[in-house]
Amino acid sequence: MSAQPAPIVAEPPPPTWPMLRAMVGVGLLCGILIATTFLATRPTIERNQAEALQRAVFDVIPKARSSETYLWLEEGRFEAVGEDARREGPRVHAGYDAEGRLVGVAIEASGMGYQDVIRVLYGYAPDAAAVVGMRVLESRETPGLGDRIETDAAFVANFEALDVSLEPAADGAMRIAHPIEAVKSGSKQNPWEIDGITGATISAQAIANILRRSSSDWIPRIQQRLDDFQRGES
Amino acid sequence: MEAPDTTAMGAEEFWKGLWKENPVFVQVLGMCPALAVSNTARNALAMGLATLFVLTASNAVISLVRHVVPKQVRIATYILVIATFVTLVDMGIQAISLDLHKALGAFISLIVANCLILGRAEAFASRHGLGASLLDALGMGAGFTVALLSLGAVREILGAGTLFGLPVLPAAFEPWVVMLLPSGGFLTLAGWLLVFNAFEQRRARASAPEAREVPG
Numbered sequence: 001m002s003a004q005p006a007p008i009v010a011e012p013p014p015p016t017w018p019m020l021r022a023m024v025g026v027g028l029l030c031g032i033l034i035a036t037t038f039l040a041t042r043p044t045i046e047r048n049q050a051e052a053l054q055r056a057v058f059d060v061i062p063k064a065r066s067s068e069t070y071l072w073l074e075e076g077r078f079e080a081v082g083e084d085a086r087r088e089g090p091r092v093h094a095g096y097d098a099e100g101r102l103v104g105v106a107i108e109a110s111g112m113g114y115q116d117v118i119r120v121l122y123g124y125a126p127d128a129a130a131v132v133g134m135r136v137l138e139s140r141e142t143p144g145l146g147d148r149i150e151t152d153a154a155f156v157a158n159f160e161a162l163d164v165s166l167e168p169a170a171d172g173a174m175r176i177a178h179p180i181e182a183v184k185s186g187s188k189q190n191p192w193e194i195d196g197i198t199g200a201t202i203s204a205q206a207i208a209n210i211l212r213r214s215s216s217d218w219i220p221r222i223q224q225r226l227d228d229f230q231r232g233e234s
Numbered sequence: 235m236e237a238p239d240t241t242a243m244g245a246e247e248f249w250k251g252l253w254k255e256n257p258v259f260v261q262v263l264g265m266c267p268a269l270a271v272s273n274t275a276r277n278a279l280a281m282g283l284a285t286l287f288v289l290t291a292s293n294a295v296i297s298l299v300r301h302v303v304p305k306q307v308r309i310a311t312y313i314l315v316i317a318t319f320v321t322l323v324d325m326g327i328q329a330i331s332l333d334l335h336k337a338l339g340a341f342i343s344l345i346v347a348n349c350l351i352l353g354r355a356e357a358f359a360s361r362h363g364l365g366a367s368l369l370d371a372l373g374m375g376a377g378f379t380v381a382l383l384s385l386g387a388v389r390e391i392l393g394a395g396t397l398f399g400l401p402v403l404p405a406a407f408e409p410w411v412v413m414l415l416p417s418g419g420f421l422t423l424a425g426w427l428l429v430f431n432a433f434e435q436r437r438a439r440a441s442a443p444e445a446r447e448v449p450g
Contacts, residue, residue, distance in 0.1 A: 014306050022303040026311050030318035037322045044329040052332050138336065145411060 057093045060123030060133030061104035064095025070229065072221070078228035092218065094229045095123070102229045104132060105222050109214030113206040116140040118149075120210060122159065124219055126226055129166065130191070131180075131211065134159035139203075146203035155197050155204065163191035164215050166223055174220040182208035247366050251373025257350045258381035258423075259430040264350040268382055269419035271341045275398050278386025280334055282379025284327065284342060286372070288319045289351050293359040293371035300360045312355045313346070320345045350378060381426075388422050389413045 057067045070078040072090045081087055093106040103125060110119040119138040122131050136150045149155060167177040178192040182205045188195040194211075196204040222229075257263045264285070271281040292315045303311050324342045328335045335342070345351065354374055359367040390396055393413030395403040412418050 015304055018302070018304045019307045022299070022311060023307055023314075026299060026303070026314055030314055033318055034321050037325050041325045041329040045325070048329065048332050142415065 053093070056121045056135050056137060057095060057106045057123075059135050060106050060121050061095035061125070062123075062133060063097050063103040063125075064123075065098045066100075067093050067095045067106070068231075069093050076225075078222075078225050092222065096231060100231045102126070102226070102231070105229065107214060107218050107222075108137070109210050111206060111210035111213065113139055113141055114146050114202045115142065118203075118206055118210065120207065122211060122214075124164065124215070124222065126223060128161065129164060131159055131162040131164055131215070134207070134211070136207075141200070141203045146200050148197050148200050149203045149207050152197055152200075155195065158188075158194045161191065162194065162211075164219050166220060174223065176216050176219060180208055180212040180215060245369075247369040248373035248376075251370065251375070251377040252380065253377070255374075256377040256381060256430075257374055258378060258385075259427060261350075261353075262427075263353060264348045264378060265423075267341050267344065267348060268378075268385060269416065269423065271338060272382050272385035272389060272419060272422070273393070273414045274337075274390045275383060275386040276334075277337050278382040279379065280327070280338060281341060282375075282382040284323045284338075285345055285348060285351070285378050286375030287323055288316060288345050289354060289375045289378075290368060290371040291319045291322075292316045292351060293354060293367045294364060296355045296359040297362060297364050297367035308360065309352075309356070312352060312360075316351055316355070317346050350374065384426055385419065385422050388425070389418050393418060 054067065058064050061067075069081040070092055071081055071087060072092070073079055078092070081091065091108075094102060095104045095106060097103045104123045105126070106121055106123045108119065108121050110117050112118070116139070118136060118141070120134055120136050122134040124130075125132045134156070139147065139150065141147045141149060162180060163178060164180065165177050166174040169175045178190065180192055180194065182194045182196045183189075185196045185198045194204065194208050251257065255261060258265075258268050267281055267285070272278040292312070295315050296312055299311070320343060323345070324335075327338065327342060354371060358370045362370070387397060390398075391402060392410045395401060395405075395407045395409050410418070413422065
């Protein structure tokens with residue numbers, strides 16, 4: 001007879017209680033740590049976000065000295081958000097000069113770039129019927145090429161006076177007379193054209209598309225309801 | 235820069251991470267953040283410090299709980315601890331600077347998956363006391379930071395002509411944009427590995443003269 005096979009030794013069952021104790025204990029500790037840090041950092045983070053938005057609004061409306069956020073309501077008018085900052089909905093930021101006169105409206109817009117969604121904020125000045133500033137809030141464009149939509153001074157200067165004046169359409173509604181358009185670098189001839197960037201054609205085109213789409217939505221609306229933004233007693 | 239032999243054991247735990255077992259240049263660990271976030275010196279430094287913090291804090295906790303965690307659930311526990319500290323760093327960076335948080339993007343959360351951290355937890359902190367684990371983590375974290383900074387500095391100088399955002403090369407210099415792109419990360423890493431290995435080889439040859447006869 002051949003040698004008997006070695007008896008199979010059953011592995012001792014895993015220690016349930018110590019495992020449970022370790023996982024729950026460590027989990028509890030981690031939960032407390034996260035909750036504490038969240039509560040401790042939240043005010044600072046919210047302040048940072050509000051400040052960043054405020055800075056961006058003043059950047060795109062150079063004349064603004066104070067600003068206020070307005071919601072666009074379903075029934076077709078703007079209403080100040082006021083203290084209740086948590087209200088959801090499409091919104092714009094009105095900028096006022098030192099005397100409290102409306103000098104511009106900052107609008108957020110987004111669209112697909114070369115790599116990922118680009119978010120921008122641009123300022124519209126009703127007096128000039130023009131875009132007076134644009135800032136990229138978020139983008140993942142290629143460093144050194146596509147990110148020149150943020151860093152190239154000549155490109156950014158396109159948005160200091162970009163014509164978006166309105167004209168009545170056939171049906172009586174107002175629409176943008178000349179939609180914003182990107183042209184080849186150096187060939188800008190009209191005030192509604194954006195001089196592109198050599199080497200960042202798609203990113204520059206993306207910005208033009210984002211602005212064209214957003215401006216044709218928002219600018220007729222804002223122009224029609226300018227009174228909603230007036231400050232003061234009247 | 236090598237710790238002399240007479241130094242206490244503790245110093246050795248620290249220095250090995252910086253040089254002899256440098257996580258990036260010798261162990262070649264944590265390549266994803268090392269390549270992705272080293273396009274500027276500032277991003278590289280921030281990523282290095284964030285990793286240093288997570289590594290040190292999680293090593294400390296793991297070393298403290300090493301006797302109460304059964305081996306069947308140890309990896310799950312380590313990941314839990316590491317993920318917690320990564321979340322803390324993420325909130326901390328948002329509180330310090332939104333711009334920095336924007337630049338580092340998804341890579342902060344990916345520190346969880348940095349094999350350097352889990353590697354040190356499993357290989358070192360779970361087997362050593364608090365003091366040694368802290369020194370090991372500080373050394374490895376510092377080594378990682380220095381390595382990222384060496385990558386980031388080279389890439390930023392060549393790719394943008396600046397260092398920490400300040401111009402360092404004459405305006406006539408045409409930036410090599412490729413250095414900021416992913417391929418530039420690989421090129422720079424290869425360059426540094428070359429330098430590191432050449433240095434190590436020369437040192438090994440100097441300390442073992444009989445090895446000179448080896449052909450090649």
